[in-house]
Amino acid sequence: MKNPKDGVQSVSRALTLLQELARSDDGLRVSDLARSTGLAVSTAHRLLTTLEQHGFAQFEPETTLWHVGREAFAVGSAFGRRRNFVAPALPFLKRLRDVTRETANLGILDDKQLVTISQVESREIMRAISNPGGQVPVFCSGMGKAIVATWSDDAIAALADQAGLPPMTTKSLRNMDAVFEDIQLTRQRGYALDDEEHVTGLRCVAAEVWSPQGEAVCAISVSGLAARLTDARLDTIGAQVRKAANELTLRLGGTPPV
Amino acid sequence: MKNPKDGVQSVSRALTLLQELARSDDGLRVSDLARSTGLAVSTAHRLLTTLEQHGFAQFEPETTLWHVGREAFAVGSAFGRRRNFVAPALPFLKRLRDVTRETANLGILDDKQLVTISQVESREIMRAISNPGGQVPVFCSGMGKAIVATWSDDAIAALADQAGLPPMTTKSLRNMDAVFEDIQLTRQRGYALDDEEHVTGLRCVAAEVWSPQGEAVCAISVSGLAARLTDARLDTIGAQVRKAANELTLRLGGTPPV
DNA sequence: TCCCGTTTTCCACATTGTGAAAAACCTTTT
DNA sequence: AAAAGGTTTTTCACAATGTGGAAAACGGGA
The missing domain is CATH 1.10.10.10 (Winged helix-like DNA-binding domain superfamily/Winged helix DNA-binding domain)
Structure with a gap:
């Protein structure tokens, strides 16, 4: 019974x-x-x-x-609270790696630095140079710029003011004009680009992920040798990264940008 | 048995x-x-x-x-959801976070406890210690004191009588004299201060938000390390919090205090 | 392989949860 | 002012239900 x-x-x-x-x-x-x-x-x-x-x-x-x-x-x-985005992000990162055959990354902004939280490595011989846990100045990072591009210009200026613009390579952004020009482009394209601004020879395409509170909490990126991430591939990869970021946003209960 | x-x-x-x-x-x-x-x-x-x-x-x-x-x-x-001021409050919290560079909070009073409903985190290294959903005894909380300060002395005494004054730190208010003294100050200043009364090392500046019915329904606060929320900044931040609270009050159809 | 520390299932027993019914409240109606 | 109709609470006898000890099934290490 x-x-x-x-x-x-x-x-x-x-x-x-x-x-x-x-x-x-x-x-x-x-x-x-x-x-x-x-x-x-x-x-x-x-x-x-x-x-x-x-x-x-x-x-x-x-x-x-x-x-x-x-x-x-x-x-x-x-x-x-338990939702540290790492676990739910993994499947999306893997898929992104598989469609691009490049390294996929997950990063958050923490104290003026972009910290790479998680990474799914490319299967190609030449691996990415940055490691999980590694830190990069915001404005030298695709993921950093993707997140920051969602802020108001004032907030961006304030951050740049505090953090400065330490150049990592000859291509790094060196002044506020360059920064705002780049941010402008990022907003238009729907993805951010780090074109050897962090490490010479390394390119990186990134898009931000939104929290349920309507804030960019973390970002997803694809990174690889500039020789492989050619201009011709950029828009394709940009769309793929954007898509992965939007999917993760939904997964986390947020709303992707229109 | x-x-x-x-x-x-x-x-x-x-x-x-x-x-x-x-x-x-x-x-x-x-x-x-x-x-x-x-x-x-x-x-x-x-x-x-x-x-x-x-x-x-x-x-x-x-x-x-x-x-x-x-x-x-x-x-x-x-x-x-039932306390639906969360969504309308978010823009004000964000702006408050941006001007103060500290964590901004929204809280309500519920059964002798102050419940943190929503939070927009500081971008600084040290984040807030309390989580959304967290509960604090009324008189150990800036937001709690901001709300209670709008009540009559009798009502405050009645609440304290019911809830008691459980001390959370060495700086917590321990008797009714201290409470009324603090409330008195709160009313004069136009904002409430939690000076390490909940967590040692954490300060919190708060102001109440009014409903159209002329009651303090919730409160807004800025919280951060005591080391950063110095005495010198207090009045500035107090004014900023007060302003945000008044703006949200208007947004909700209430009337801010004169 | 065997062992230790788990998680999971089983089962006899009485503690514990159950719901009908009665009591205590309210408003509204006469 | 009292009675009537709708509630929410409380009570209580009964047995259905939840309990925890002990045994069985895992699942990694040695």
């Missing part, structure tokens, strides 16, 4: 109540909840009380309506 | 497990959970399974670790 696969009855019922509560924006009454879940009113009441004791449900005495409680919010946000 | 006031045992235990899971960023094993909650392993396992069936917990077979599940996230965000 009893099927253990159903789990613990009372817990299961309590969770159903919570889900029902979450469905409603302006609260529900005990009797409504009892009806919609098929529970006895007294049972629903008892379970709700328990949920309330733990802060998962909330009762408004004035209106006698039940709501989802703060503790549910607290526990739920732990789900989002 | 049995006290019905304790609520439904199994539900209560399951919720405790969830809270425990939320505390950990990289997952917990059944046996760890059993130990930390004082449950028999088999019981913990059974409850977790039930949580998993509803999507509130998530099990990683590879690592045999348990995490908070997507459904907990879904239900939790219903809490945020």
Whole structure:
């Protein structure tokens, strides 16, 4: 008769109540909840009380309506917190590596530096030069520029002011005019380009990834020898990177740019 | 022996497990959970399974670790949805973050606790210590004090009476005299200050946001290392936070204080 | 291969959750 | 002002349900 696969009855019922509560924006009454879940009113009441004791449900005495409680919010946000983008990003990076046959990277902006968090290496003989964990000045990095391009010009100027524009190669951007010109291009193209600005001989195509809060949290890029990442391939790869970035954005619960 | 006031045992235990899971960023094993909650392993396992069936917990077979599940996230965000000032607040938080270069927060008062609803992080190395969803005793929080300062002294006393004054650091307010003194200052200044009263080394400047009904519904704050939020900057930041709070108030259809 | 530390399943037992019904509240109606 | 109709709470006897010890199934190391 009893099927253990159903789990613990009372817990299961309590969770159903919570889900029902979450469905409603302006609260529900005990009797409504009892009806919609098929529970006895007294049972629903008892379970709700328990949920309330733990802060998962909330009762408004004035209106006698039940709501989802703060503790549910607290526990739920732990789900989002755990999302360090590395794990979900991997499949997209791999696919990107496979379609481009070049190294794919994931990076975040941290204290004026772009940090490469994760990397899926090209299978070609010549590998990328930068390592995961490696840091690059923002404006010498494709990923850095992709993220920064989403900011206001003022914010960009402020960052450049603080971080400076340390040149890494002869092609590095050396003044604000060059920076804004490059950012302008980045916004138009929909992807950022590092054309041997970090390491001579190395090119890098990048696009930013958006958080649910509507901010560019990290970026995806493809990097390889300038000899292989020819001008002719740039737009194709740009579109592929853009696509991967948008897909990851969706995966993370964000909204890609129009 | 049995006290019905304790609520439904199994539900209560399951919720405790969830809270425990939320505390950990990289997952917990059944046996760890059993130990930390004082449950028999088999019981913990059974409850977790039930949580998993509803999507509130998530099990990683590879690592045999348990995490908070997507459904907990879904239900939790219903809490945020009901307090729908999150979306309209974001632009103001971002601007505040940009002008102060510190983390900007949005919080509401809920059952004697201040809950951080949303957050726009500083771009500096040291990020905020508190997470969205985090809860702080009212009188240890800048945002809490900003809201409460709009109340009558009687109401404040009543709340303190109920909630107590649990000290979080050595600088926390420990008696009603200190509270009223601080509230007095808050009203004069036009902004509230949490000077390492919640976390040592962390300062926080806050101002309340008004509803069209003329009540302080939520608060905006800027938080950062005490080393960076120096006394010299306090009044400037206070004015900036006040301004952001007033702008959001207008946006929500309320009337800012004179 | 065997072993140790897990996770998972099983099962007899009584603790614990259950729901009908009654009590306590509210508004609204007469 | 009292009665009626809708709630939300509380109570309580009963047995269905959840419990935890112990045993079984894994899953990596030696």
